[in-house]
Amino acid sequence: MSRAAADPGQDGPRAGGPPLVDFHDVTVAYGGRPVIWNVDLEIDAACLFGIIGPNGAGKSTLLKAALGLVPMVGGSVHFFGKPLREVRPRVGYVPQRETVDWDFPVNVMDVVLMGTYGRLGWFRRPGARERQLARDSLDRVGLADLAGRQIGRLSGGQQQRVFLARALAQQADVYLLDEPMAGVDMRSQEQIFRVLAELKAEGRLVIVVHHDLRTAAEWFDRVALVDMRLVASGPTAAVLTPENLQRTYAGHIDVLEELGRAVATRGRTP
Amino acid sequence: MTLLGLPYNTLVVAVGVAAVGFAAGVVGSLCVLRKRSLVGDAAAHATLVGVAGAFLATGRRDLATLLVGALSAAIAGLAALLLVRRFTRTRDDAATAIVIGVSFGLGITLVSGLPAWGYANSAGLEQFLLGHTAALTAADAMLLTGVACFATVVVTLLFKETTLVAFDAAFAAATGWPVLLIDAVIVGLVAVMVVAGLPAVGAVLVTALVVIPPVAARAWTDRMSTMLLLAGTMGLVAAVVGVLVSAAWPRLATGPLVVLAAAAIFGISFIAAPKRGWIARRLRDAARNA
């Protein structure tokens, strides 16, 4: 993959520039009730970045807010120092596997081609170039021989790799992945991780929402611990301390939950 | 001029309704795949208000006028659905049922009030309830054909965009596509096809034209494009069968016949389709257990 070489360094990851991703005071609410409070986080170098936290901590919500999929009630997110709409093609996304209907009448190739639609724009159909790109992406995730298969007839791990291939076809500089390892067999996990490590080696930033603490420590260069608010962020070893984990997994979210209720009803807590 | 013993007018009407059946199957496929199968039903039941309203407002009974009224009412019904979702905590299924029941009630109120309010020549509006193609003219058939072609062309142009949104709206939004706009196009096309289907199938049953052929077509194929073509063809066949049978047997409204033809196609597909049919599944299960 040679995009980085093709247009070298244009706003790309470089020292001294704006951070690759900048969460500024992000607060997100569902139905008026905040589920993520004041997350403030800058990521300024290409790396494998894990967003870690317990179930219901708002990790995926944070990712969706960054992509503009759920509205923020406060704060902002910038990529490469710019608002998302100016740099959409440079941001790749892998949603959770359960969010789509796998019985949909498309095959693996069709899905991967969807990664090229953003650059194609209205009305234009994918051509030979896009097909080649999709084949290369499938090759990278080890699914080249399944291109013609209906997506429902894949294993969970293969489905996840199809989603990853679709994101690769986006040719982005920052990748956001929502629980890519959930419900995935070991072989697929390794394959996915290998591709993510390659992306990092190419100078891209890979942000992964992840729930498994054991693997987090060995996979990610940097992590953020999130439980309705940002508990800590930084180099993995420095962040995953017993004290921080205690604050994340047995933290004080009941305060935030009660407060969230009060905010949603425009009243006061007891 | 006759063909197969059928008068010219019946043949022309059959062509027009066939075109509508085709386009409804194509558009309906998008709607069913987007998991909005019954949106068309809400739009359909609202059309009656528009038919009566257009007649009251203009005093005209030509098909184009009535269908413009029907389309406005269908869109108003869908807007009401959006308002209920946005401003109340009523759940989607109840919201759809409310729009269906109340808008149809208003339509019935208007249609049955017309004679008493001095509109003696309102008879004929009831053909929009269960569909009756006998009264259609060649010009009406041309109009329906035109609408059907328009809808088919829009789907062809936006095939990539609508497929993307139907499959994975979150990814579409994350990659910068205006999901709301594309959804509006899908639902708008469904409203258009429901309205175009009114003269032949009627407000109560026209939803079948956008639901049954896509569901039947899905049994035969795993490719989106094939499914759209197949659903269109099945809709076309059902429409033609309905028109011809009701031409031969005028006591029967066209709508129920179209629906029964579509249901027969669905039944065959559901049971006998290779791979996804019931028999194929049973055989597979048996083979796996053996």
Place this chain on the structure above:
Amino acid sequence: MLFGAATFFGGDPAIHGWAMATAAVVAASCALVGTLLVVRRMSLLGDAIGHAVLPGIAIAVLAGGRPGGLFVFVGAVAAALLTVWLIQGLRAAGGLAEDAGAGVVFTTLFAIGVVIISAAPAGTHIDPACVLAGDLTFIPFDTVTIADRAVPRAFLAATLSFAVLAAAAVATWKLQVFTAFDPAAARAAGVPVAAITAGLLAATAVATVASFDVVGAVLVVALLVVPAAAAELLAHRLHVMALIAMALAVVGACIGYLAAWHFNTNAAGMIAVVLGLEYIAAAILAPDDGVFARAFGRLRLAWRVAREDRLAGVWREEESAARGRSAVAAPSLLERCAAEWLRIDGSLVRDGGTWRLSPRGRRDAETVVRSHRLWEAWLGRHADLPLDHLHPPAEWVEHHLGAAMRRRIEVETGWRQSDPHGREIPPEA
């Protein structure tokens, strides 16, 4: 004339009374059943059943049953259960989504019903138009004599079905509530969930058939769903919701009937319209989360925030002055209005060109400032936020903290006396 208009039988009040009473009773039956359908997200199944009972009724009538008679009830219930069985079968055997399956099944069954009726020999007591929109016209004339009084047969059938449905509802209410609230837990607790659900579907069929003469097969969905959905906006307990739904249904049926009489049009359609208006009124006026209540809640919060901000602003000005720093940012127009209000209220005193806090105002102001600084302290300790990012969230949260929460935060921040900026946290008043 396509649909019966209510004027058909002139102005005899007794006749209108019977027709209206019949409409009211079937509306109440439908609302009772509809309450459970709506909370169990089965509204569209109610719609499907409404359509799908038609072939059951048609076949029963062809086989010699009498509209409103027991045989027809049995046919309709059978058709309703067949509908649900087909929809569920299509989902289980073909992976068909419930709404798509419903779309296939109810249109097909309804089409079968219409074809049977259209093809049936004349004089079989079913009018195709009545199928769509009901017809109250003849109801008062088809009577049976009870205790020397002529009572319309449809009214008797409606009352009887209402009594049966109400008795069944009372007898199984607890189980219905449990099943509606959490079917999995109910099943685990030994509730016969499948039987309860089948009973609800049969009840839907009974209510539908009972209202068939009055509203027809299409409009019955309005009776089933609209009053129940309106009641859901007004009540939080299921039995209250059911009672409100029935009251709305009866009122809607009576007003709708009278309006149809007045405007010379079909009564069923008008009843549906009136029920729709009731729903709109409920959506706008509902006390907790109606459109008005929410707008009012927003305004009230904005006003409270303005008052509290003004009080805290004066308090901070005093604090800055004491430390010899310059004043805080100028208040907005809303806050200046709030200041005037607080003066009338006795919380602020105007002293020449400056505002001062009265003892009461000081207490309130200190509560707000305390909330603000406590929250900064909590965030500083429990969230990874830079020091200069603490103020905006606290500016927002300070208006939502109650006394108990402030105490808890105090504990969780280790009884700190000052916020992360080093300013003193005022003590609880």
